[in-house]
Amino acid sequence: MKTVVDIRNLEVTFATDGGDIPAVDDVSLTVGSGEVVAIVGESGSGKSVTAKSIIGLLPETAVTRGVILLNGRDVVGLTGEKLRATRGLDAAMVFQEPSTSLNPVYTVGWQLAEGLRAHGKYSRRQARAKAIEYLGKVGIPEPEKRIDHYPHQFSGGQKQRVVIAMALALDPELIIADEPTTALDVTVQAEILDLLRRCRDEFGTAIILITHNMGVVADLADRVVVMYEGKVVEQATATKLFGSPQHPYTQKLLAAVPRIDTTRERTPVAEAPPVVRATDLVIEYPGRFGRGGFRAVDRVSFTIAPGEVLGLVGESGSGKTTIGRAIGGLTKISGGSLQVLGHEMLTVRERGFKPVREQIGFVFQDPASSFNPLLTIAQCVAEPLIVHGRAGDATAARPRVDELLEAVQLPRAFGDRYPHELSGGQRQRASLARALALEPTLLIADEPTSALDVSVQARVLELFAELQNQFGFAALFISHDLAVVDTVSDRIAVLYRGELVEEGPPAQVLGAPEHPYTQRLLASLPVPDPAEQAVRREELRALTTRGEE
Amino acid sequence: MTKILDRLPVVRHVRQSVGLQRGMLVTGLAITAVFVLTAIFAPIIAPYGYSQLRDASGTFGAQLPPGGAHLLGTTVGGYDVLSRVIWGTQTAVIVIIVAVLLSIFAGVALGLISGYIGGWLDRVLVVIADAIYAFPSLLLAIVAAIAISGGQSSFWGGILAAAISITFVFIPQYFRVIRAETVRIKSEAYVESAKVIGSGAPRIMVQHVLRNATRTLPLIFTLNSSEAILTLAGLGFLGFGIEPTAAAEWGYDLNKSLSDVTSGIWWTSLFPGLAIVLSVLGITLVGESLNDLADPRLRTRRRAEVAAHTPDPLEVQP
Numbered sequence: 001m002k003t004v005v006d007i008r009n010l011e012v013t014f015a016t017d018g019g020d021i022p023a024v025d026d027v028s029l030t031v032g033s034g035e036v037v038a039i040v041g042e043s044g045s046g047k048s049v050t051a052k053s054i055i056g057l058l059p060e061t062a063v064t065r066g067v068i069l070l071n072g073r074d075v076v077g078l079t080g081e082k083l084r085a086t087r088g089l090d091a092a093m094v095f096q097e098p099s100t101s102l103n104p105v106y107t108v109g110w111q112l113a114e115g116l117r118a119h120g121k122y123s124r125r126q127a128r129a130k131a132i133e134y135l136g137k138v139g140i141p142e143p144e145k146r147i148d149h150y151p152h153q154f155s156g157g158q159k160q161r162v163v164i165a166m167a168l169a170l171d172p173e174l175i176i177a178d179e180p181t182t183a184l185d186v187t188v189q190a191e192i193l194d195l196l197r198r199c200r201d202e203f204g205t206a207i208i209l210i211t212h213n214m215g216v217v218a219d220l221a222d223r224v225v226v227m228y229e230g231k232v233v234e235q236a237t238a239t240k241l242f243g244s245p246q247h248p249y250t251q252k253l254l255a256a257v258p259r260i261d262t263t264r265e266r267t268p269v270a271e272a273p274p275v276v277r278a279t280d281l282v283i284e285y286p287g288r289f290g291r292g293g294f295r296a297v298d299r300v301s302f303t304i305a306p307g308e309v310l311g312l313v314g315e316s317g318s319g320k321t322t323i324g325r326a327i328g329g330l331t332k333i334s335g336g337s338l339q340v341l342g343h344e345m346l347t348v349r350e351r352g353f354k355p356v357r358e359q360i361g362f363v364f365q366d367p368a369s370s371f372n373p374l375l376t377i378a379q380c381v382a383e384p385l386i387v388h389g390r391a392g393d394a395t396a397a398r399p400r401v402d403e404l405l406e407a408v409q410l411p412r413a414f415g416d417r418y419p420h421e422l423s424g425g426q427r428q429r430a431s432l433a434r435a436l437a438l439e440p441t442l443l444i445a446d447e448p449t450s451a452l453d454v455s456v457q458a459r460v461l462e463l464f465a466e467l468q469n470q471f472g473f474a475a476l477f478i479s480h481d482l483a484v485v486d487t488v489s490d491r492i493a494v495l496y497r498g499e500l501v502e503e504g505p506p507a508q509v510l511g512a513p514e515h516p517y518t519q520r521l522l523a524s525l526p527v528p529d530p531a532e533q534a535v536r537r538e539e540l541r542a543l544t545t546r547g548e549e
Numbered sequence: 550m551t552k553i554l555d556r557l558p559v560v561r562h563v564r565q566s567v568g569l570q571r572g573m574l575v576t577g578l579a580i581t582a583v584f585v586l587t588a589i590f591a592p593i594i595a596p597y598g599y600s601q602l603r604d605a606s607g608t609f610g611a612q613l614p615p616g617g618a619h620l621l622g623t624t625v626g627g628y629d630v631l632s633r634v635i636w637g638t639q640t641a642v643i644v645i646i647v648a649v650l651l652s653i654f655a656g657v658a659l660g661l662i663s664g665y666i667g668g669w670l671d672r673v674l675v676v677i678a679d680a681i682y683a684f685p686s687l688l689l690a691i692v693a694a695i696a697i698s699g700g701q702s703s704f705w706g707g708i709l710a711a712a713i714s715i716t717f718v719f720i721p722q723y724f725r726v727i728r729a730e731t732v733r734i735k736s737e738a739y740v741e742s743a744k745v746i747g748s749g750a751p752r753i754m755v756q757h758v759l760r761n762a763t764r765t766l767p768l769i770f771t772l773n774s775s776e777a778i779l780t781l782a783g784l785g786f787l788g789f790g791i792e793p794t795a796a797a798e799w800g801y802d803l804n805k806s807l808s809d810v811t812s813g814i815w816w817t818s819l820f821p822g823l824a825i826v827l828s829v830l831g832i833t834l835v836g837e838s839l840n841d842l843a844d845p846r847l848r849t850r851r852r853a854e855v856a857a858h859t860p861d862p863l864e865v866q867p
Contacts, residue, residue, distance in 0.1 A: 371739050
């Protein structure tokens with residue numbers, strides 16, 4: 001097997017305001033042609049930096065040392081014309097967010113042709129023909145017509161296909177895919193992974209796959225490189241790594257991946273009037289001038305009993321966040337009925353709802369932005385106490401704040417820190433502390449762990465379950481990840497395009513799903529085990545072909 | 550102690566900067582410091598009063614060339630140029646302070662309310678601000694100056710007229726910037742989390758929005774200060790400024806020196822002009838460097854030095 005990339009003793013250091021930070025430290029790895037090598041690690045492990053240094057995409061503040069042989073040529077320190085020549089021809093890149101990596105004012109055909117013509121071998125007509133050919137190869141239907149469409153006319157998954165077509169069109173030896181499926185829904189993710197697999201099998205392209213998702217790794221990778229704090233801690237073939245991980249960090253990482261386990265014990269639902277009752281709930285966003293509104297939630301009915309955790313699952317655009325916001329009084333509902341703690345949200349006014357807010361806690365998705373950056377953690381956690389008159393100011397609230405911080409397993413001293421001085425997981429725990437400050441009867445958690453690394457996610461989920469046992473609040477747990485929802489919920493509701501397609505206890509919804517969408521969702525979820533994943537992949541394929549017939 | 554120093558806007562910026570950006574910032578700060586110190590110590594530094602025409606040995610005499618008792622010569626009206634330039638600094642600083650103070654409070658308050666509450670109030674305020682933008686600022690300042698002073702001139706009357714007319718032009722700028730920031734911050738997750746807690750609108754506006762919206766203020770403050778000097782000089786030059794008996798003012802002196810230029814008397818126009826250019830340059834340099842430093846994409850940093858590789862044992866917390 002020919003070696004495409006050979007990285008030896010790579011070191012990358014960034015200059016920042018806080019001094020120099022080594023991002024990559026003595027990393028060596030090789031990638032052979034036709035091989036998929038996954039670089040896995042949590043945020044800040046240096047996986048993206050390693051890959052980007054191959055095609056010279058690091059910012060000016062970075063200093064690179066070591067050797068990167070790309071097709072036998074050292075690319076470290078290449079600039080100008082020589083660097084440009086390697087980009088695209090030797091190595092191409094697929095980015096995380098397909099909606100921002102395509103220029104919105106040009107047609108996709110123009111953008112595909114641009115890459116071809118940049119390397120100067122094509123006439124306009126030839127470039128167009130080749131662009132059509134590659135659009136077809138990556139599975140865009142009707143490529144002759146679609147080539148003249150603009151990026152916004154494609155779905156997220158299709159955009160990522162176009163980006164992959166752009167990478168493939170120059171027939172590079174290597175494709176670097178930086179979190180290629182992270183921004184996509186899980187059903188679309190499965191399709192893109194299939195396409196990348198075809199890139200390897202049909203075009204013989206080597207792929208460096210950067211990801212934090214162990215399921216994706218198990219699905220696609222031949223070999224895995226595990227990085228931690230800028231160093232390579234383990235390198236092995238996928239089967240070996242998942243079968244018998246050697247390094248303690250790898251073991252920890254694999255153990256933290258949430259798995260679906262339908263035999264888990266759940267608390268039985270209490271026989272009491274529900275905390276939240278939605279009946280034919282409709283939420284519409286007003287459309288643009290002269291057009292009808294967009295119906296985000298369509299005749300959804302569900303209830304949440306006291307002390308029960310309802311997991312709400314769905315992909316982007318399914319309306320799950322909208323429902324959470326409506327219960328929290330952040331979004332107005334347009335029809336049906338939504339009763340929150342005895343208040344009808346269709347007719348309620350802010351003045352009348354304010355006392356109810358005391359009983360509702362809210363945890364937001366992104367812990368980085370849900371704290372006022374100028375207040376200390378203690379001041380942030382004290383806010384609900386002050387607003388509802390339980391304490392005069394932040395100092396008076398401090399004993400209670402300390403108690404709360406302790407409940408979410410944060411040291412008291414963290415109260416005096418500013419939000420940016422905490423890690424993502426710590427911030428999310430502080431966020432839980434704030435939500436629980438008034439001992440709410442209902443907690444709404446909107447994707448509370450999707451911005452966190454897996455190992456941190458596992459700890460936050462554990463904490464959530466503990467707190468729920470201790471305080472006994474009812475909760476609406478919103479997530480796109482079936483496995484995450486499974487670990488905390490007593491009951492699961494599946495949303496699809498604003499409609500509730502399935503609802504019931506996890507054993508039923510995840511064990512024997514009835515609705516075809518739930519089945520597909522479940523089958524698309526990659527599991528961190530290459531052998532099992534291969535079987536599941538076949539099942540999914542059978543499921544999709546059956547769906548098409 | 551260093552922690553507090555690091556949080557002060559300008560000190561922090563000097564520490565962060567390197568190379569050309571640092572040079573620009575330090576030059577700007579030095580010029581501005583000289584400008585402010587001159588203003589404070591004007592009574593001590595200036596050899597004569599701003600409206601002084603004679604001393605113990607009789608009148609100064611008009612249009613004397615530089616040298617002797619009058620280092621920079623005298624004007625056509627018989628004033629000492631050096632003293633006029635130094636006292637003029639004081640007028641400029643007072644006008645900047647009054648104008649910026651007046652406009653910053655009104656502009657910030659209006660911007661905050663307009664951005665947060667939105668709706669028809671926001672629309673009306675934005676339209677008014679746009680209408681003010683549409684006027685040439687100097688014309689507006691002239692109208693305001695006439696309306697305020699009624700054609701009479703005294704020290705405070707003149708200064709207030711100049712300051713308030715500048716205020717009139719500046720309020721929309723502060724309004725715009727704070728409103729834009731407020732609209733952005735309003736949709737931040739921490740404002741929403743304050744809302745779901747049940748905080749009232751005034752509390753959210755002050756505690757969460759205002760405190761995070763003021764980041765760009767030092768920048769507009771400096772840029773506006775230099776604009777205030779120019780507007781003041783412009784008013785003076787056109788004859789709507791402060792009379793020489795009330796206070797020294799560079800624009801007025803420039804106006805009076807117009808006829809001197811053709812007859813080879815250069816000192817009456819050169820020095821007030823230079824004072825305007827230098828003070829505006831100094832403040833603008835500070836403002837521009839603050840702008841560049843506040844934006845991480847524009848800020849240059851020291852290149853990282855690759856340290857000798859130290860193989861330290863890998864730490865893992867299972």
